[in-house]
Amino acid sequence: xxxxxxxxxxxxxxxxxxxxxxxxxxxxxxxxxxxxxxxxxxxxxxxxxxxxxxxxxxxxxxxxxxxxxxxxxxxxxxxxxxxxxxxxxxxxxxxxxxxxxxxxxxxxxxxxxxxxxxxxxxxxxxxxxxxxxxxxxxxxxxxxxxxxxxxxxxxxxxxxxxxxxxxxxxxxxxxxxxxxxxxxxxxxxxxxxxxxxxxxxxxxxxxxxxxxxxxxxxxxxxxxxxxxxxxxxxxxxxxxxxxxxxxxxxxxxxxxxxxxxxxxxxxxxxxxxxxxxxxxxxxxxxxxxxxxxxxxxxxxxxxxxxxxxxxxxxxxxxxxxxxxxxxxxxxxxxxxxxxxxxxxxxxxxxxxxxxxxxxxxxxxxxxxxxxxxxxxxxxxxxxxxxxxxxxxxxxxxxxxxxxxxxxxxxxxxxxxxxxxxxxxxxxxxxxxxxxxxxxxxxxxxxxxxxxxxxxxxxxxxxxxxxxxxxxxxxxxxxxxxxxxxxxxxxxxxxxxxxxxxxxxxxxxxxxxxxxxxxxxxxxxxxxx
Numbered sequence: 001x002x003x004x005x006x007x008x009x010x011x012x013x014x015x016x017x018x019x020x021x022x023x024x025x026x027x028x029x030x031x032x033x034x035x036x037x038x039x040x041x042x043x044x045x046x047x048x049x050x051x052x053x054x055x056x057x058x059x060x061x062x063x064x065x066x067x068x069x070x071x072x073x074x075x076x077x078x079x080x081x082x083x084x085x086x087x088x089x090x091x092x093x094x095x096x097x098x099x100x101x102x103x104x105x106x107x108x109x110x111x112x113x114x115x116x117x118x119x120x121x122x123x124x125x126x127x128x129x130x131x132x133x134x135x136x137x138x139x140x141x142x143x144x145x146x147x148x149x150x151x152x153x154x155x156x157x158x159x160x161x162x163x164x165x166x167x168x169x170x171x172x173x174x175x176x177x178x179x180x181x182x183x184x185x186x187x188x189x190x191x192x193x194x195x196x197x198x199x200x201x202x203x204x205x206x207x208x209x210x211x212x213x214x215x216x217x218x219x220x221x222x223x224x225x226x227x228x229x230x231x232x233x234x235x236x237x238x239x240x241x242x243x244x245x246x247x248x249x250x251x252x253x254x255x256x257x258x259x260x261x262x263x264x265x266x267x268x269x270x271x272x273x274x275x276x277x278x279x280x281x282x283x284x285x286x287x288x289x290x291x292x293x294x295x296x297x298x299x300x301x302x303x304x305x306x307x308x309x310x311x312x313x314x315x316x317x318x319x320x321x322x323x324x325x326x327x328x329x330x331x332x333x334x335x336x337x338x339x340x341x342x343x344x345x346x347x348x349x350x351x352x353x354x355x356x357x358x359x360x361x362x363x364x365x366x367x368x369x370x371x372x373x374x375x376x377x378x379x380x381x382x383x384x385x386x387x388x389x390x391x392x393x394x395x396x397x398x399x400x401x402x403x404x405x406x407x408x409x410x411x412x413x414x415x416x417x418x419x420x421x422x423x424x425x426x427x428x429x430x431x432x433x434x435x436x437x438x439x440x441x442x443x444x445x446x447x448x449x450x451x452x453x454x455x456x457x458x459x460x461x462x463x464x465x466x467x468x469x470x471x472x473x474x475x476x477x478x479x480x481x482x483x484x485x486x487x488x489x490x491x492x493x494x495x496x497x498x499x500x501x502x503x504x505x506x507x508x509x510x511x512x513x514x515x516x517x518x519x520x521x522x523x524x525x526x527x528x
Contacts, residue, residue: 027328027329028279029329029330029486029511030280031282034281034335034507035284035335036086036165036286036336036337038285039288039290039339040336040481041478041479042480045057047226051218051304051308053311056310056315059315060318064332064484064489064491065490065494066481067495067496067498068479069495069496070481070482070497070498071497071499072499073442074092074093074442076098078099079100079160080097081097081099082338087138087167087283088135088504089138089501089504089515092445097113097133098444100113102449103389103450105389112160114129116129119187120187122184122192124182124184130163130167137164137504138516139154139165139167139170141515141516142281145513149278150278150279150280151280151281153174153273154173154283155175155263155267156285157176158251172189172191172192176247176256176259181205181250182204183200193270195269198270199263209240209250212238213238214253214255214291215234215236217308218308226300228298251287252289253306258313260286261316264282268321274329286313290303291306328488332483334482334483335500335503336482354459355457356461357463359386359454359463366379366413367380369412370409373408378391386462387449387450387451387452388450390402390405403426406451409451410427413452418456423440423444425444429446436455482503498524502524
């Protein structure tokens with residue numbers, strides 16, 4: 001009898017524990033606000049903290065769960081590939097976004113990662129869609145889970161960031177048109193909201209661009225946190241009609257973040273986002289990089305002012321959302337793209353090893369070598385971004401072994417000055433694992449990447465006929481933050497590295513939906 005009583009008490013206790021657990025399950029947020037900040041650095045945020053107000057970065061650091069070192073586990077990250085990785089929870093090897101541009105084997109021309117001539121543009125001549133994205137995103141999974149009732153909007157200065165955030169099933173992606181300054185979109189999405197059109201017709205930046213001036217927000221004497229060999233007392237940039245590419249310069253200034261906030265406020269005020277208990281997504285992109293292709297050495301004042309202005313933008317957004325919905329009903333996730341634009345300072349005067357690698361000359365010599373081995377022919381079809389594309393049709397017609405030719409290419413190219421390693425497609429698909437190779441493998445997509453991937457030594461500059469494609473190789477780590485705040489999240493600051501692939505499953509856990517279909521990472525532990 002005592003045994004039965006004890007068993008009954010244990011059962012009741014178990015049910016009581018379950019009841020307590022049920023009551024402690026976090027409420028699904030009405031709204032998740034994703035903030036991707038291009039090129040944001042943890043060390044800069046911490047170094048400039050005395051320049052900030054109390055309600056931006058300082059509040060995020062105090063009330064949020066901060067991960068100071070977010071890693072992208074693939075080689076050659078850029079804005080397109082990192083944003084795609086954030087919202088798909090996987091790497092370019094699966095989601096297909098190996099960069100902002102890649103070589104189209106069919107046309108032998110570079111193609112933009114969002115080009116799609118099946119759709120027209122709204123307020124733009126660009127034809128765009130997220131169709132090149134090969135996997136689902138967190139936005140797609142929200143749409144599936146809510147039977148289309150969860151709202152998804154993405155706002156960004158940049159086309160690729162907006163489209164990959166909104167995903168295949170979102171309600172709209174909006175970016176700044178580089179020639180007109182209007183917020184534009186694509187007919188890929190079912191409609192173009194009235195609140196965006198109204199903003200374009202009455203308040204868009206093209207009405208104000210000639211009067212906009214970027215100069216220091218704080219007294220220049222406070223901007224003492226970066227060492228620079230450039231002696232600059234202040235700065236002042238205008239975006240008037242007399243100068244070319246005014247909008248393209250504008251999107252690389254911190255003033256563009258104010259425009260993102262302005263359209264985000266229109267969305268919160270005039271759309272149905274956050275108006276019911278079904279979770280919605282508002283996904284924003286800010287910019288924290290260098291202005292107009294300047295180097296960091298000549299723009300130490302500009303960098304500090306960019307972070308000061310960004311802090312102000314974040315504070316305004318948080319205040320707006322908190323007043324409108326209550327912080328307990330919202331989850332903020334802020335993440336950096338992690339990548340920084342490599343620079344090419346004159347290292348020779350400091351006697352630091354460096355050099356120039358001419359990809360066009362390399363490709364020409366490689367073709368001569370292959371002709372000596374296999375006979376006359378155009379074996380090297382093209383080259384792009386440190387990758388060699390072989391003429392697979394010629395190789396197939398002559399019944400040659402593609403894997404063997406790829407390996408011979410690697411053996412030839414490794415002899416060039418400045419080359420650290422060369423990876424053939426065959427080696428990346430079937431070769432033995434190494435830490436360096438793992439990152440390259442994660443960045444490699446068989447249908448879009450080249451047959452041979454050239455990895456250079458740090459300090460070497462890839463020189464291309466198109467100066468825009470010139471790149472300096474640098475392996476130094478730039479710490480990137482990841483922050484969750486709101487919805488009962490426990491504050492903490494953690495410097496143990498975490499993968500950016502954890503973001504999508506963590507957001508899925510908050511919203512109680514499935515993670516994207518190619519996501520292999522787990523949700524971050526203990527965050528809720």
